[in-house]
Amino acid sequence: MIKKNGIIVTEGQVWSIGKTTRKMVKEINDLGYEIGEQVEILNDFMCNLIKVRDLETGIRFDVTSKNLGRLIRQREC
Numbered sequence: 001m002i003k004k005n006g007i008i009v010t011e012g013q014v015w016s017i018g019k020t021t022r023k024m025v026k027e028i029n030d031l032g033y034e035i036g037e038q039v040e041i042l043n044d045f046m047c048n049l050i051k052v053r054d055l056e057t058g059i060r061f062d063v064t065s066k067n068l069g070r071l072i073r074q075r076e077c
Contacts, residue, residue: 002045004065009050011043012075015068017052025061035059038072 002009009015015038022035036056044051049062 002048002050002065004068005070007071009041009045009065009068010075011041013041014038014055014072015041015052016070016072017063017067018069021063021067025059029059029061031059033057039063039068 004015017037017039022037025031025035026033035054038055039052040055042051042053042060048064050065050068051060052063053060
């Protein structure tokens with residue numbers, strides 16, 4: 001179980017990510033474009049890494065809970 005700000009991180013949630021994280025993802029993946037500020041949590045939680053999908057571009061990458069900013073919305077049931 002991974003928590004951020006007392007909230008359990010679960011599949012389907014949308015979180016913000018910061019400028020530094022976006023810059024790092026862009027550089028590591030050698031992208032010629034910017035990624036968005038919001039990511040959706042996917043269902044892979046391995047070794048404290050969280051698989052996310054950028055809502056703007058669809059790019060998938062791993063982050064840690066410290067890379068997440070604030071919870072934007074919960075999964076809709």
